[in-house]
Amino acid sequence: MTKTTRRREVRENFCGGQGTAVLEHWLSDGQLCPHLRKAATLILDAGVTMGTHAHESEAEVYLVWQGYGEYVDDGKTVNVGPGDVMVCGDKQSHSLKNTGKEPLVIHEVIITHSSKKETQL
DSSP, rough: OOOOOOOEEEEEEEGGSSSSEEESSSSSSGOOOTTEEEEEEEEEETEEEEEEESSEEEEEEEEEOOOOEEEETEEEEEOOOOTTTTOOOOEEEEEEEOSSOOEEEEEEEEEEOHHHHHHHH
């Protein structure tokens, strides 16, 4: 068993977005398993956005825990809320905006197609 303390990271204009995003990383780099690049909680206050960015050789999975937002994946826009799951696959791009009045809280994981050891060869 591994017990950790979440590491809090504050990012201004996250991925080219507007406002301040907060990431609470669940694990340190040394605790991530081979295909898990990131496991975190993303918090966007009202009106904050995460800019459009692409994923290469990996996929990102979001679970909306709290709040409401607008999610854009490869140009398709959907409204999201608690319980919604979104997947941004390999070579896709996505962005996110908090459209509600309360924080938008999303649990996220990024899974790579190859392990860190394989990419270092």
